[in-house]
Amino acid sequence: MMRFNTLLVLFLLSLNSFAQQTYLTEDKVTHYCGPVTEAELRNGAFAEWFTDEDPDFTLPDTAPAWASNLNDTRVEVFLGTWCRDSKTWVTRFLNYWEAAGLDTDQLSFVALYNGDEKYKQGPAAEEKGRNIHRVPTFIFSREGEEFARIVEHPVTDLETDLAQIALGHPVRPAYAGANAMWELLDSQPIDSIYAHGNKHVNDIYRLVSHSTELNTLGYVLLRAGELNKASVVFHFNTFLFRYDPNTHDSYGEVLALAGKTEAAIKSYEKVLAFKPEDENALAQLAVLRGKLEKIEE
Structure with a gap:
C-alpha cells in the first residue's frame, strides 16, 4: 500500500509540473505566465476570448493561395492575458491561421507577466534576447532564423500583413x-x-x-x-x-x-x-x- 501511495503522489506531482503556470496581479486577478498551449487558451481561464463575438473581423471562406508559403514557418507568439490587444489579435491570428488551412502545431505561445517587477517577462526569461517590448508579438522564423514579425497589431490588416510575409515582402512592423x-x-x-x-x-x-x-x-x-x-x-x-x-x-x-x-x-x-x-x-x-x-x- 505504501508503494502505491508513493507512486500516486509522484503521478500527481508530475501532473502538476505540466500544469499551466499562473500568478495573481495586484488587483487579485489570475493570469497565465510562461508557455501556454492552444488548448489552454481556447478552453482554459480565458476561453471567453474565443466565444465573444467579433463583428469587426471576418474569416476567409477558402484558404488563400499564398498560405502554403507558410507551411515551413514557425510562429512564436508572446502575449499577455492581461492585455486587450492580446485578446483581440491572438484570437484573430489563431482563427485566421486555421481558416487559412495552416497547422496550429507550427505555433507556440508564451504568456508574459504584467507589473513592475517582471514587466513583460516570462517566468523562465522566455522573452530574453527576443526584443519583446509590446504584446502581442508574433515572430515568424524558418530554420531558426527570424524573417518577419507583427508587433502588437497589423500595420495594414491581418490578411494583408500575413500575405506580405508569406510572399517574402514583410511590412515594417508597428513601433519601428x-x-x-x-x-x-x-x-x-x-x-x-x-x-x-x-x-x-x-x-x-x-x-x-x-x-x-x-x-x-x-x-x-x-x-x-x-x-x-x-x-x-x-x-x-x-x-x-x-x-x-x-x-x-x-x-x-x-x-x-x-x-x-x-x-x-x-x-x-x-x-x-x-x-x-x-x-x-x-x-x-x-x-x-x-x-x-x-x-x-
Missing part, C-alpha cells in the same frame, strides 16, 4: 522607432551610441510615433535589469519629446536609480517646468534634495 532603438542597443556599445548621438536621435526621430513608444521600451529594459540601456532610451526620448513632462520624469527615475542624484534633480525640475503641480516630481525632488544635503554635510 522602438524596434530600431533596441537593434541599436544590441549592435553598439553605449559609448559609441553617445559618440554619434545626434545621428542616432535623428534616425530614431524619423521612425518613432509617440513618446510612449520609447517610454515603454525603457521600462521593459529597466525591469529586466538593463539600467544603462534603459537610461539611453529615456535620454533619447527627452530629446525627441522635450516638451513632454513624462519623458523627463522617466529619465529622472532611471538617473536616481543609477545614483546620479544631481542629474535626476535637474530632470525632475524640467518636469515641473512643464507641469508645475506634478505630484510625483515634487515628491521625488524632496527625496533627492534630502539625499544631496546629507552627501554635502
